[in-house]
Amino acid sequence: MLSQNRNHYAAAADAARNTSATRRDPLYASLAFARAAVAHGAAGDDRRALGSPGQAQDALGRSKPDNRPAWIFFYDAAELDGLSAATHFDLGRSADAEFYAHRTLARLKPGLDRNRAFYTSILGLAQIDQGDIEQACATVEPLFTTAQPGSQRSRRQMKDFRLKAAATGSAHARQWLDNLPAAICEEPSFMPEITLRDVQRNELEPVRQLLLDVCAEVHADQLDDPFFAVDRYNERLTSHAGRDGWEAVIGYDREEPVGYAYAAPLLPGTQWWARPSDSRLH
Template sequence: MGENRELAEAMAECQVGQAELARRVNAEIERLTDRPGHVTDRDVRRWLTGETRWPQAKQRLCIERILGRSAVDLGFAPRSKNTAHPVPEDPLHRRAFIASATGAAMSVTTASGAARSRLGQGDVDRFHAEYAEIIAKDQALGGAQNVENHAAELAMRIKSSLAGGGAATPGVRAKLYRLASDVTCSAAFAAIDARARTRARNHLDSAVTFAGLSGDSETQYHVWNHLAMVAGQRYDFAEVAAAADAAKSLAIARKDPLYASLAYLRSAHACAGGGDRGAALRALGAAERCFGRQADKERPPWINFYDQAELDGLTSIVWLRLAEPDRAEFHLHRALGAIRPDRIRNRAYYSAHLSLAQARQGELELACHTGDLTVDLLSKVRGSKRTTDTLADVRRLVVSSGSNEPSIADWTERSQAWI
């Protein structure tokens, strides 16, 4: 028995004390099983001192979820068979808890009289159905922290199922790694929408590992696309360009013009941000040509956002970076006219950019009116800091104009409350 330094370090890194960890483990247990947990800070002390080397299965899964590491990485280890008081792992108990967390039991087979779990296509389908719900929720209303937490939890459950020793064919295992990567990218995008860049990058660090293990180029493309977005928020346009180039080099981008188009748009953003107008326009032209060649076909749900409306929306941001707000406004009107009614988050995001384009052209009253329309949309959207930050840029332009127009002064005062 010895001190569990790995657990102590993880708690310190997450700024979680003993009592707080106990409270959060109990909350996770109740949320996943509808039954209250009974962990105390005394139990946590036992984990830290090494007195308890292998907590119960449901406790381990919740600790992993809270601290973002596997039980083994947190310094836990099952007692050996030679220990005086062994604490055997009950695989049926573990599977029952996982079933309560996911809403369906893992398949169980019996071999030589011993029960064991086997991961199959049914598990892939079950996890994928939950992933599709996350995508739909995110694309409609955003959700930021809510979506991010759900996606991170689902990724942890997929990872736990793979690490739990369940037998799986190579094909099923690859599908689960692909799904774990895609789900983690959804968590990253929710963090991007909230402009929580550190969290987004941490999610992507995990996603790139899963994507590599999946061996699938589309999954790897998904990670590079999101990495370009995170780098763009940091104004690291060299990294945006590198991520876009990595995406363009993948088989999926060479095979499907839709993926090539989106990668070229990321390149256009990088060139515009770096001040290279000629390269930005060439990349923009390539994005439009590739988009025109793409055919309707079944694709992963995450890329369904990239339609004609999104092409115009992303193009408008290139023109804003090139200091041509009139061209940006043209594309923003096209985007807002084509965005599907159920995608409120995207409508709010591009409406805020329309307000910004109008303000940069000196059309202050119109910009304020568009800003008000954006705020009305934001009342239905959760946590899109990208949008509120854009409105903050509008407000700075309006204030710096020094206008004494009553309607503009009124908007400037009112906007303090929601920016």
């Protein structure tokens, strides 16, 4: 089931690469290719995962920085390196993951603290997978010993690191784990900082991939049902967004999307209007 879900995420990423926004704007195309690489890496598709970062780099080189919406300010060459690190790590290419993680951490924009925490955890995991235990512990120690902005993915990475450190049997790893604060070893706790972003009909294309990704994650256990398949959802999204008055609200925990809702007026003659009237609705 997990493998099937990852394949659905990859399908969602591929669908997003074919939107009008990505065909029109190299920056959106670059982000779509980079996210597709991560999705294919998580699905274990080496060929497609390793081909996408080069396409993302080429598209990024053709993009122009002017007149960008605020939501995409995070994406640049440094973020592409970070997504490449995540791709290589999922494919088991730890040395390459370490290389790209170092590059992104060296030039990540100020203020992207959650991204920095995530890529730091990837760096530590890549180092411990290569047997560099002391350096790995030193890399991730700030994530465990100081207050850090976090997310579900960061918590998963931190838990994975503790398990891998314990599994090494190293005296250094045992001592490092013993010195961690007890509360951290139970479960890191992060308070979300939710912000809402309104999306109008003419702003759909740049966020279409995001909506497809969230759909694939929320309905992960239902994606074999044709109604919840990502391509079918994409068709419905296109149809709904074609109506005047369509709009969406996306919730972000810092830079990470955590959910959304959208709505559009029903057309005259829609079957819903033929249902028995309920006076409580008037």
